[in-house]
Structure formats: structure tokens, C-alpha cells
Amino acid sequence: MGAINSVRRLTIQCLGLLEALEPTTVEIENKATAIHVMQSLIRDKWPHLTLRPFGSSENDLDIGVFFDPPALVNSLSWNDRLQVLASIASILTLHDGMELHQFIFHARVPLVKLWDSRRKLAIDISIGSSHAVGNTLLLKRYGEMDPRVRPLVFAVKHWAKQRGLNDASNGTLSSYGADLFLLPPSCG
Template structure:
């Protein structure tokens, strides 16, 4: 009987210590996210650069086009030092996405022309065309913020929408993904250019964990998420603002809100080890 009581006391003490640790770590992770995440002022500035580039290119280019702000700038995963990622979609005379730019050489040639235009207006500095499988125009604006622009890679727009929606479904998702991204950056394993995993790939792995390892799941399946996106957004229109990507009350998925932020991160690393 005495041993039983001692076991109960020990278990209770262990539970209190674990709860304190979870709460403390959760607060630390959340504070880190709040401190390092992209401020609204920076997002507004990025939109200004987006508009400026669009306006100057429209003065010279004959083709119809749209420029989308993509990546961490819109997904709630950007830091206060994140760069500006843009996807420029050029349309043909029928109003369809111009398939010619799927050709790498053709895309590189067009990006070189865009580079010349932006340099002539004085908004692109230290610019260069990265000749890769997905060619990118890389340059810096007058505030030394890096800008990366791709041509007709609509998948980058779709990927942005997916992460935006995942982060909108549960308030813990963005800090969780942000922490993993920060950890990967510190360890130099989040750059696809150097043959390591991309930030997007790491995010998908973390989302899979939230969907399948956590019980009950924190996020629904990708099929469910994509269905929510179809019902609540138009993928290629009105992408300027993310106000309409908020979670809609008519969707009845309920996540496991009893799992602490720190436990999510600890469990993720234990699964990976």
C-alpha cells in the first residue's frame, strides 16, 4: 500500500514537471515565432515592390501578365528578414498561360529582357538570371532586400495556397512549421539549390506528422484541405490579399487542441531520430 501511494505521488510529480516543461517550452516557441515572424509593415512593403515591378514592366511589355507574391511572405512562415518571392504569369493571345516559357532556354531569355527593363528603371541592383531547371531572376531592391522572380511556375502559387490554408486551420501550425524551418536553417539543410531539402519539402513532412502521427490529427488530409481551398478561394484571382483565406466556419474539421506546442516539436524530432 505504501509503495502504491509512493508511485502515485511520483507519477503526479512527474506529470506536474512535464506539464510545466510543456508550458514553458510552448511559451518559448511561441515567443520566438512572434519575435521573428514577418511584421505586417514588411508584408506591405513587399506588396509595394510587387506593384512597382508590375507597373514598370507593363509600360514596356506587350504581353498580358500578372505577378503574384508567393512563398513565406503569405504563408505566415516568413521571418523579419525573409526575401521577396514572385511568380510572373505571362498569357498568350488566347488568354491562356503561355506554354512557351516551360522551355528553360526560352524562359531564361525572357528573364534577361525583364532584368534589363527593371535595371533601366533603377529598381533592380546586382541582378542575375539563375540558369537552373527553374530559371529565376534574382536581384536586390534599393533597400537591399532580395527579390526572386520565376516565370509561369503556377505550382509555386498553388503551394503557397496550400500552406496558407494549413496555417489558417489551427493556430499552432504556423509556429510549429516556423520552428522546424528555423532549425533547418541553423543546420544548413533547407536549401534545394545545394541539394538539400527545400523549406517546402520540410513543411510537407511536418504537415504529414500533424495529419497522421498526432492522434487525434491536428490537420485533415490533403484531399480535405484541397477541397476546402476549392470551396473558399479562386486560386488565380484575387490573390493580392490573404484576407479571404481565413478558415470558414462551415468547415467542421476539429483539430486536437489539447496537444501543446512544445510537445508537437518534441514528438516531431523523436519521430525523426
């Protein structure tokens, strides 16, 4: 009986944390607006690029840069990818309210960290990976199968973020890496 009560208490606490920290409707709209504005700004120079959000939506906005055709990304060298990111950052920071916070080029997945001062939004942009989108969908499916998954994943991400443990660009786990500790293996 004690274990059942502990699970119930944990579930209630995770749900409470999710409700307290989950983005509001305004924050969700701000993220959608930010993506739309950024897509419009880069469309002139890069008409074959699409910006897509991925990951959870706790406080920041993770965006993948996707190419059309998708196979084009495979032909890009490391330096080409860095140049694309630098060009996108340059275009976006010319826009009022968008500031370059950091360019992390030494990470396994290079990224640009921006700050949108109009919407008070931290934005991470990387060259998109079908894995990132697929991982997001996988977590969504797990959450649809078991309603406890999303609050628990959210709580673990929050816990790790508060302790500086979920910043893959600085050598710790990615958010998705931490999530995998919570999920059952999917291989047979």
C-alpha cells in the first residue's frame, strides 16, 4: 500500500509542476509568431529552408533548420553547416529585438542561441535532424499511451535544468537523453 501511495503522491506532484510551468496560451502564440517572423526573414535568402520546432516547450524554443529536398543536408560539410547557421543568425539579428546570445560550434550538433527580447523568448536553432522530430513524436506517443508520461518527463526535465544537467552543448545529457531513463526500451 505504501508504494501505491508514493506513486500517487509523485503523480500529483508531477501534475502540479506541469500545470505551474506549462506554457500559457500567450506563450504558445508568441512561439508560433517567433517562428513565423524568423521564417519570413530567412525566406528571401534561403527559400529552400524551413524552420520547425521540436522538443518540449517548457521555457525556450528549439528550432531545426530543414532543407528541401531533405537529402541536401547530407551533402553539407561541417563548415557548410556552420556557415548556414551563421548566415541565419546574421539575418535574424538584423531584426529588431533579436539578439545573438551564443554560437556553439564545438558541439556534436552546432547551434545558435538567440534571445527574442520582444517575446522574452530564448531560441536555439540547429541544422535539423529527422531524429529530433522523430524523438519528439515518440515522446508524444508514449504520453498518449500513458497519461503519466508527460508530467513525469516534464518534472525530470525541470529537475535536470535546475541543476544544470541537461545542456548537451556543455557535455551533460540532452533533454531527450534524460527522458530515455524514464521510458521502457522499445526493442523486442
